[in-house]
Amino acid sequence: MPSSRPASAFPGQDAPLQVGIAGAGYFGRLHALKTTAHAGQNLVGVFDPDHGRAAQIAAETGSRAFGAFARLLEKVEAVIIAAPAEHHFTLARQALEAGRHVLVEKPIAATLEEARFLAALAQEKKLVLQVGHLLRYSAEHRAITARITQPLYIEATRIAPYKTRGTDVSVILDLMIHDLDLILAVVDSPIAEIDALGAAVSSPSEDIANARVRFANGCVASLTASRISLKTERKMRVFSQEGYLSADFMARELVHINRREGIVLPGTGGFRRKTVQWGPHDSIAAEHDAFVASCCKSAPVLVDAQAGIRALDAALQVSASMAQARATMKAAGLLRSMPAD
Secondary structure, eight states, rough: OOSSOOOOOTTTTTEEEEEEEOOHHHHHHHHHHHHOOOEEEEHHHHOOSSSHHHHHHHHHHHEEEESSSHHHHTTOOOEOSOOGGGGHHHHHHHHHHOEEEEEEEEEEEEEHHHHHHHHHHHHHHTOEEEEEEEGGGGGHHHHHHHTOOEEEEEEEEEEEEOTTTHHHHHHOIIHHHHHHHHHHOOOOEEEEEEEEEEEEESSOOEEEEEEEEETTTTTTEEEEEEEOOSSSSSEEEEEEEEEEEEEEEEEEEEEEEEEESSOOOSSSSSEEEEEEOOOOOOOOHHHHHHHHHHHHHOOOOOOOOHHHHHHHHHHHHHHHHHHHHHHHHHHHOEEEEEEEO
């Protein structure tokens, strides 16, 4: 397969970026629709082993269904990989080796070895490798990071009712990794220790998990993720020397107790209460904006391969701690049967 890029658009020029989608599932369709609507992108086509699903999305977006990923790569400058996580490495490697920019959904790969290989390959080829940690492009992320820079304790909850989508991986890689990535972006310190517990209930891997992450600088984060809950809840609380912050991502509201802004709270020694609200925000569209800017205008990659590696490393450490906890409890006779690892 030729490694040269198509001549329809070049970085630094105003012509739309020629984009292909790998994966015709839920997120593949979303990315296809966003690409079609984006002025800086042109959707060339969609690849999926299930050609019928690819054809449906191609018909919906006025693009083309490809029966082979290699054929799609011949026609594009960049590819968005929205396939199951087990295929991320193979598809991203093939795209990078062909000289194409890559936006890969989270997690970046299944193992750290694979993730580091992709990072090195993108650097060698001087190509964009962006990882789809969507929360980094959200209004709530900006609201939190604008107000808290030195957290002492973080509590994150991300729970939802059961859906079959995403169950190819554990709840750690499906849901918890969003909050892990956001916390790693705020806490400027290496992870020192992780204690975690979880259980598989409706799928082969964990559906509910809790992790306590201690950082080298003393900050502690407690994360809970579930995909077998009766309701959807996404909240985060942050305690710091700068104040206290409580964010409800579903209500699109943040309450900040601090000394700088807001209504004075009587009898608190000068603390103020500031409520921040935001309207609907299209994080996927913002993610596409960033991808185009990096590919065509050489803008820095907001969520690069190193960020993807850090989040994956943390998620794998949570999984390892969980496995160790189960083994310890089983050895002590506290568990009669164990779900498969």
